[in-house]
Amino acid sequence: MASVTLKHIEKIYPAQDKPDGKQNLRISEEGVHAVEDFNLEIKDQEFIVLVGPSGCGKSTTLRMIAGLESISRGDLYIDGTLMNNVPPKERDISMVFQNYALYPHMTVQENMEFPLKLRKTPKEEIRRRVQEAAEMLEIKDLLKRKPGALSGGQRQRVAIGRAIVRHPKVLLMDEPLSNLDAKLRNQMRAEIIQLRKQLKTTFIYVTHDQTEAMTLGDRIVIMKDGVIQQIGTPEEVYDHPTNLFVAGFIGVPKMNFFKGTLLKTGTEYKVEIEDVIFPLPKDACKTLVSSGTLVQDVIIGVRPENILLMQTESLTQSGSTAKAQPLPTQPANAGLRALPGTADVSELMGATVQLHFTACDGDRTAVIPALQWESMQLQPGQPLAFSFRGSDIHLFSETSGKSLLREPEKV
Amino acid sequence: MNHSSSRISRIRNVFSATEPYLYLVPSILIFSIFLFWPFFKTIYLSFYKTNKLGQAKLFVGIGNYKELFQSSAFINSLYVTLVFVIIVVSISMLLGLIGAILCNKTFPGIRFFSTAYALPMAIASSSAAMIFRIMLHPSIGIVNKLLHLNINWLADPRYALVLVAILTGWLNSGIDFLYFSAGLASIDETIYERASVDGAGPVRQFVHLTLPGLSPILFYTIVVNIIQAFQSFGQVKILTQGGPGDATNLIVYSIYRDAFFNYRFGSAAAESVILFVIIMCLTLLMF
Structure with missing residues (x-):
């Protein structure tokens, strides 16, 4: 403590x-x-x-x-x-190592007793603490064995056990x-x-x-x-990741990043990706206004689970500004503008499906509920349209990689 | 047609059955000529009195052995050998272990030190003995010069055995250094880190981690060292010729003297057999 x-x-x-x-x-x-x-x-x-x-x-x-x-x-x-x-x-302090670091020639019990013996803890106390730790980690049956005779999981329990006996x-x-x-x-x-x-x-x-x-x-x-x-x-x-690295590192699958431009009209901010404009929500605009953010090239980050897939009718005919129809299973997406893409492979993860697709010159990922996937079943190569809400947008400066939507750090 | 094809297949069968043995023939031949034949011949000779050419002349049964165990010179030789082996094994193992522990950490110049500690392995015992003899020379030797003493080291029965043993221990330490280095390298580095967090100092780490970690190799090294020490010959031949008196008359040297100075081949053969039995017993005991 x-x-x-x-x-x-x-x-x-x-x-x-x-x-x-x-x-x-x-x-x-x-x-x-x-x-x-x-x-x-x-x-x-x-x-x-x-x-x-x-x-x-x-x-x-x-x-x-x-x-x-x-x-x-x-x-x-x-x-x-x-x-x-x-x-x-x-x-x-006590430390648990990646490769367990158990003494190979000592039994589990001796391994756990060792740090206490070095500290000249009374015998009774040692016995009590080892028993206590062994019970906590359910390794009581293993006390007489040597580390070589344990499985990886058991060894890790022992390693944790020997770290906690010392309190x-x-x-x-x-x-x-x-x-x-x-x-x-x-x-x-x-x-x-x-x-x-x-x-x-x-x-x-x-x-x-x-x-x-x-x-x-x-x-x-x-x-x-x-x-x-x-x-x-x-x-x-x-x-609220502070920069592109954190945004990309935290979250599985990785966040999608699109190149775009930040536009400003009065106190309203919008982002533009390949001629499609996404308005930003009010609180985001407020942050941008207060930090005095100017019109600039930006990276727009959207988490895979925030990507909304839409059914397309004749994407190839009308070009990039596709007429997208919201899927019946999705909440009302009317008014959302859509970007075009091409489906690649899909992976069923159980309750969800990870769809990999190509859009805006890059590989993208979307996570959609398996139920919704059943109704669309996009084959590799099939065209699709996708969108996202303004509130799901993460905005990063293209030059510094820093988030534009975070309040400046209070020092 | 049918007949000849069955013959070919029979020949092929015979060949495939004998083929493995054919590969073993050369080494068996070499072993037989240089090891097994002399070995059995030695046992045979040990039951005979021989002439000066080493030919068996008179069957005496265990007579040679009886004589040996009644001879105070041979008993002395056994005793000297025992003392010698104990000193040699202790010195060589200690030198090897200390060197290996010192060289277990990487630092600039580690290769030089590793080579230096392993070098005795590559030095012929006789050339090392020559250098030693010059160093220990009573009038021009560096040892006396440095210590400001005037001792005839190799002619003094108090020092001769110990000095020959020290030289042999150093010579044998090279291979021990290699064994221990390999043994230390196989000990997981992180258990030392864990031990230092647990609260163990360097001495405790050595006793509780290093020694148990080395124990399999330690054991093997002891056996090899004992066998090697029993068989030391070159350094005795060059430094002391078994003297002064019989102070450094190790068994192997005594065998050599019996056979090639006294021409008592039967007795020398019996000594060889005894040495063989001692080493075999020790080896069996250890394993």
Whole structure:
């Protein structure tokens, strides 16, 4: 139970030690900047998820908090105490590693007892805590076995078990689920949510999987090339991504991006994509007015589930301004302007169908309910029309990639 | 027509049945000439008194063995060998292990150090012994010069055995370094990180993680080292010739002396058989 504060934390590797596959990191005279100006205030018992593509510095940040990696610049506080030069064992943290890091020659029980024995915890207490953790994670039957005799899922439970027996101030998890298969991962994810309710400790969790981030985190920190892109609750980062990267990274399938132009008449803003005009809703206009946004080229982002497919009659005859008829199963879409496209493959996901289609010189994705799909059954190559509501539009500057619809950050 | 085709198929059958053995013939031949034949001949000789040409002349049964176990020289030789083996194995394993642990981290120049620690493997024992002899020379040797001493190291029964053992230990440490390096590389790096978060210092990490992680290879290395140490010969021949007195008269050297100085081939053969039995017992015991 503790708060963790990171102030202007940086990690700089000597240039010759540059880790492979990290081409986009900034390189200065000092070396390679793996993490840059990382600021974060983690509250007691908060569940923070660091998420980003591989090489974005999320694991490095976690390892700096653990003390496994030295901090090049900035200050790290745990419960108000400066921890920069405190060795890992004195930070009162626990860590779960991606490859479990169980001691192969010790039984599960010995593995769990080890950190307590090192701290000279009384024997009775050790027994009680191991039993408690084993019960919580349902690994009581495995206590006498060695890690080699366990399945991946069981090993991960043991790894978590040995991390929680110590009742650490902060529990660090470095991609704990990425070695598990999809089904087991979902199950363990649910169990981590359960565990979190029982443990009352601060969690810092690293993952590259945005689903894990969205489902587990109280707040998500999205990183790219060593720089924080956005910090926010799952809803915030999903509904109001600050830039193109976050918009594309959070959400499956990926957000669709269209090139367009932002137009202005009085206090009304509109976007134009390939001669089709979409008016923006009032609150969006308000934001744009208050930030004094000018007419400019923009990127328009629309989530696949917000794409509305329409039936087309004779798309080829009337050209790009198709006469689109709303589908009977959809809410009244009258008045929406439609863009033309060509259907590619479709994937049935169960309750929904992911339709890939080509439109506006690019591959697009739409997610539609399976019921609605049954009534249209577009074959690859068939023409289609699609649209979206003005309120579902995300707007980004084409030059900077930053969101135009977010209020300027309050400093 | 039919007749000849059946003959061909029969020949083919015979060939396919014998084919695997044909491939084994060359190596069996070499083993037989240089290993099995001398081995059985040695056992045979150990039951005979021989003439100076090494030909079996008089069957004495276990007479040679009886004599050996009544001879204080042979008992001494066994004792010396035992002490020698213990020193050699301890030194070589320790040197190899320390070197491997030091070289387990990457840093600039690591290749140079790795090569340096593995090098003794590539040095012939006799040439190393020659260098050692010069270093230990009572008047011009660097050891006496550096220590400001005046000791005839190799002629002093107190030092001779230990010095030969140190040299042998160093020579054998190269291969141990390789074994231990391989063993250390197979230990998962993250368990050390976990241990440091758990609160284990370097000593505890070594005792609780490194040693258990090395234990399979440790065991194998001990066996190989013991066998190797028992068979040391070149360095004794060059440094001390078994002396002073019988202070460094290891079994292998004693066999050599019995056979080629004293021309007692029967007795030497019996000693060889005893050495073989000792090594075999140790190996079986270990596995």
